[in-house]
Amino acid sequence: ASSRNSLSGSKRLPFKNDGSVIAGSLFGMLLRYVSITDPNTLMLVSFPGDILMRMLKMLILPLIISSLITGLAGLDARSSGRMGSRAMVYYMSTTVIAAILGVILVLGIHPGNPKLRSSQEQDTAPKNQEVSSLDAFLDLIRNLFPENLVQACFQQVGPRPRTRTGPRLIADHKHTHNMMQPPPCLKI
16 A cells, blocks of 8 residues: 555656755855865866756757747648748847847946956956866866857867966977867867
């Protein structure tokens, strides 16, 4: 009798999923109050979330296109023509709204303002950029999960350069090429 009242494996899945979401949220809230100053630790903690977001972004376009195709395949010619035109009008109108909103926000926020950039450059001394092996390894894994399938054909994620103000133990080689950076002809 107890086996009949207990939930089977497939019926427990939503409860496991909800429990995982709650546990992850609590863990994230607890991490907010822990002061982590090591940039490598921050990078390692954020890495799985970054990979998950890249995979989700990669799924958006194929999911939308396949759902539109399967939805339109089940309709007759007259209603699918009407539905297709409505979908196109909806897509174009949301694109126009997003473009207008983007222009308004750019005019309001002024990203890349040369006045702000020049004041920051005066405050800091010139810094040498260096890339750690951990950055290069994590970027290699990030390149396995592109955000956009079309963009994956033309671009790869490069390591994030770190700035260093102290003295260097190794001499700078100006003519070396960083193999993790895409060639100049492929930069978009």
